[in-house]
Each structure stands twice: as C-alpha cells, then as structure tokens.
Amino acid sequence: MKYLLLAYLLISSAVANAYNQQALVEAYFSVVMIRGYNLDGGMAYGSGVVVGDNTVVTNCHVLRATKQPWVSRGEDSYPITEVRADAWHDLCMVTTHNMPFKPVLRGHSGDLARGQEITAIGHSNGVPAPITSVGEIQGLYPTPGGNMIRSSAKFLMGASGSGLFDMEGRLVGINTFKTAGSGGSVHFALPVEWLDTLEKMPASTEFPVRGKALWEEDEDKKPFYMRAAVPESRQDWPALQKVSQLWTVQDPNSADAWFSLGLALLSLKQLEPAASAFDKAVNLDKQFIEAWFRRGDVAQQQGDQKMVQQIETQLQQIDPTLVPIYQAYLGCDQHCQK
Incomplete structure (x- = not known):
C-alpha cells in the first residue's frame, strides 16, 4: 500500500514560507x-x-x-x-x-479547512522545551460550539493539553487524544471555542x-469519526469497513464517511466498491485531495488510464503543484502514461 504521508510532506515543504514567524514564536x-x-x-x-x-x-x-x-x-x-x-x-x-x-491569540475552528497547514506545540514526553510538529487538517467534525479537529500534527505522551495553532499563531484547538497502531497514530484536538463556556x-x-x-465513552456510543480511527490506525480493514458502512448509512452526506469506507475497501483490494466510495467522497467535497489521490490509485490498479488522467486534470485545477506529487504517488511518468 502506498501512503500519502510522504506526498503531504512534500506539499508542506512547498508552502513552508506561508506562515507568520513572529506570531508562531509568541505561540x-x-x-x-x-x-x-x-x-x-x-x-x-x-x-x-x-x-x-x-x-x-x-x-x-x-x-x-x-x-x-x-x-x-x-x-x-x-x-x-x-x-x-x-x-x-x-x-x-x-x-x-x-x-x-x-x-495566545485565539482563532476559530469553524474557519479551518481540510488540508490547511497547522502546527502542534507541546511538551511531548515531558521534555522541558516545547516541541513543534507541523501537519495538515485531515478532518473537521461539527460538534455543538465548534469543530473537533483531526490533524497529522503529531503529539506524544506529555503533550495532552497542548496547543494546535494555525500558521498565523492563533490557537484553534487543544490536543487531547489519539489512537495508536501499526498504521500510525490518529490525532484529535478539541475546538478552541469550547473555552468560551469553560x-x-x-x-x-x-x-x-x-x-x-467524551473520548473515553463506550466504543459503540462514540461518534463514528472516533470509532473509525481505531481500526484505521491498527490497519484492521475489515473492522474499518464495518464501521464505515454504518457511518455512511447514518450520515450519507459525509465525505469523511465515504473516504473511510473507500480506504478500507481499497486496502481489501475491493476495487470497484472502493472507486464508488471515493467518487462519493469527492462529489461531496471537491477539495478532498487525499480522496482524489486514492481514487487515482484505484484507477491505476484497474488499468483505467483515462480516469487517472481525468483526476490529474482535476488536481491541476485545484492546485498545479499537486500534479507532480500525484504522479510520484502513482509512480508513473508525466501525465501518468505508461
């Protein structure tokens, strides 16, 4: 299985100068x-x-x-x-x-967007100086008062209660809980808006x-985005498929639900239903970059070069810098033609 993490790191390095250095130092x-x-x-x-x-x-x-x-x-x-x-x-x-x-300055979780660059700052492992971790917004889940945030900005033991900041140095979330497994951790932050009530x-x-x-609730009582995170991080694809199918039934308008189902099906080599799930995800969220990449992976495995190229065209319209990353992700030459 090819992972998007390296591709996302390339994206991050390409936009590494798009931040407010002084504000992040103050944060x-x-x-x-x-x-x-x-x-x-x-x-x-x-x-x-x-x-x-x-x-x-x-x-x-x-x-x-x-x-x-x-x-x-x-x-x-x-x-x-x-x-x-x-x-x-x-x-x-x-x-x-x-x-x-x-x-700190405070931002709003409601102003965030999937794929937006953010940074986590906290005392991971109890070290005396804070450690920073740059990542992207992977998911935003509406809750009363704000958005629960899933990000790729890592935090370790000792960083519970640390800050998740946008690149203008504004606090947008409180890093709180994560899953762990062979597939990597999934990290969640609470919305900064909850401080208003507190x-x-x-x-x-x-x-x-x-x-x-709330994150310690019985598994079957948790929201689906939490329930799906555990089997995803453990690469338990049958379990992820089961949870994701229930998620799409409960919330058929959730791009995250369809992406989660597509990820499970792709990993189980069920290519046709995986393609359908990713299609639903990108139809619901045209800017869902990882869903486009995964859909391209399915198309390439199916030998559907026309679809591979259509996705490249779509990515060109979203952000031209994504095209070479997409090509590298699929391991193909220019315009993904073999």
Missing part, C-alpha cells in the same frame, strides 16, 4: 508544562496553553492524579490555586499568580479532578 512561548506529584510519589505531567492573565487551559485528564499541581517553565514554577473543570469535554482552566507569560464555569479548589471524558 511557542505561551505553551507551558503542568506538573504534580502522584499519590504514589511519581510525577504526573502534561501541557497547557496560556489563555489569559495567570490562566492556563489543559486537559482535565492531566489533573486526575495529583492533589497539588503547578505550572512550570524551565526552573520556574507557579502553584495552581483553582480550576474550572469540564470533565466530559476534558477541558480544565487553571489559575495561578505572578505568571509573566503572554496569552471560562464561565464556577471555580473549585479541589484536586484531583475527576470524571470521564
């Missing part, structure tokens, strides 16, 4: 660590983002194991005095004092913070 310095001792004496840690004077947002699951958490930056620490907690949405806003860090919640001084998060 970098607004990401902090959240630390505290576990009940057994070990260290619990996560990440947070400064969103107001002496105010940091993080994931509530970061605060489950410690009674006395604090904010840290290098050797400096700032005791947390209170918390506003929304355990179900896994967002906690903590308050400290005498913290000199500047709040700021209005009553404050508490009780730690640890308790409560189940």
